[in-house]
Amino acid sequence: MPSLDTIGDGRRDVAVQTNPEPVAERDVEENVTRSTTFDSKRDEELWFEDGDLAIVAGDVEFRVYQEPLFVHSSILREMLSTGHTSTVPLHVHEGVCAMLRLSDSSDDVRHFLRGFFAGDILRVGMIHPTYDELSAQIRLGHKYGVKQMVQSSVDYLQEYFPETTSGLKKWDIKHRFMPPGFALHHAIGVVNLARLVGAQSLLPAAMMACASLGRELTKGFARPDGSRETLASADLTRCITGRAAWTMAAATASHKVFKRTISKDCKRRAQCKPVFDKILERLADAENTLFDVTFRTPSAWTSHVDSSDTDRVLCPKCYALVGVWESGRQLKQAQELLCRIPEIFGVPAGAVESHHTEELVQVSADAS
Structure with a gap:
């Protein structure tokens, strides 16, 4: 996949569950003791007593450190240098502490900040993020220009x-379309995230995963x-x-796999030919198991042969x-099907889209 460094800055062009314009507030007054109308609560995980930056999202205040954030995000650094405010969170009173108020949800900001700071859990070794964590890190990483966070995700x-x-073996992994901590319906979010950051190479598989959904697809x-x-x-x-x-492509491929022409090296043509006929005749009854939209067709072909030839x-x-x-x-038919997936789902293979003008996510306050 091309480096995300080559992707245009689309933070103002698209918005996936985030407000497009960051909101900056700053207060570096020493020993602030005055009352304020802004009521925030301390985050239980990301609060460091000696932190020099308060980040407020919704009604939650995080106390962290400026330097790790600003090394990776010039956007946040610029927000702090140009922002101003006359209000401060209730908790900013223990000394010099700058403050940023972000328009994102507190849950998203918490996931984002976990990429920089260890809270209750040390994120070392092989750790599988939840969908919510990875989604927030891609969206906010994109919004605030943290390219390494986006690329890693x-x-x-x-x-x-x-x-x-990537080849057939890559498509036969046990958890294809289902990272640990994900549900299959999260493929909808993967499509949207790929559109947001121009990760076009994710789209064929993500589209196929979405197509396997039932009512959840619509x-x-x-969130x-x-x-x-x-x-x-x-x-x-x-x-x-x-x-x-x-379904049509898989059906056509199946008929090509099970056509009545037996092996040219067959030494028992009189015995094998009727088995080929039986395999093909039973194909209609096996369509539901053969033609699902998860690229399991190749392994289903073998199962169909085994169930049709129980006497071997x-x-x-x-x-x-x-x-x-x-x-x-x-092998031949599976390779052809794999190559056709981008065409079948209407997405180019391997290209990069710098800008996507469609509405990527339709948000409704009604969660029902």
Whole structure:
């Protein structure tokens, strides 16, 4: 995937569950003791007594350190240097402490700040983020220009939403489309995040995952703040039409795999030929299991052969032709299907979109 450094600055062009314009406030008065009308509560996790920066999101105040944030975000640094305020959080009274008030939700800001500071949990070693944590870090990382945070998060997603050029084995991993801590419906959010940051290589797999959803595809899912995350109308259409197109493509591929032509090296043609006929005749009854929208078709082909030939009549040469998806007809058809996924779901393979003018997320305050 191209580096996110090459992607245009779209923070003012698109907004995924974040307000597009950061709000900056600053107060560095020493020993502030006056009363204020701004009522905030101390965050239980990210509060350091010697911190020199108070960040307020909603009614929650975080006390952290300026330097780690400003090393990675010139936007936050600029906000603090140009901001001003006449109000301060209730807790800023223990000495010199600058203050930023952000327009993002406190949950999102907490996930974002965890990328810089260790709170109750040390984030070391192989840690799988929840969807909410990763989503917030991509969105706020993009909004505030923390490119390394965005790139690392996209790289993580790429392991579970592989590129179509990465090969069949990559698409056969156990948790494909389902990182630990994710539900399948979070693929909707992955599509939106990919659109936001121009991570086009995530889209084919994310679209396929969305197409495997039922009613959730149109309803979306509720976020912690009560809003809903849904697909843009154009992407919803791509998923619906893509599901139908995939079913047709998989059906065609299956008939090519199970055609009656037996192996040219077969030594038991009289015994193997009727098995091929039986496999093809039973294909219509197996369509529901063969043609789901999760690229399990190749492994389903082998299962179909095994269930059709319970007495194991097929000779080794004929079985290798249709029953082993790492070779023979199955390999050829699976590779062709994999290459067609971007076309089927209407997204280019490997390209980068710097700007996306569609409405990416439709938010409703009603979470029901």
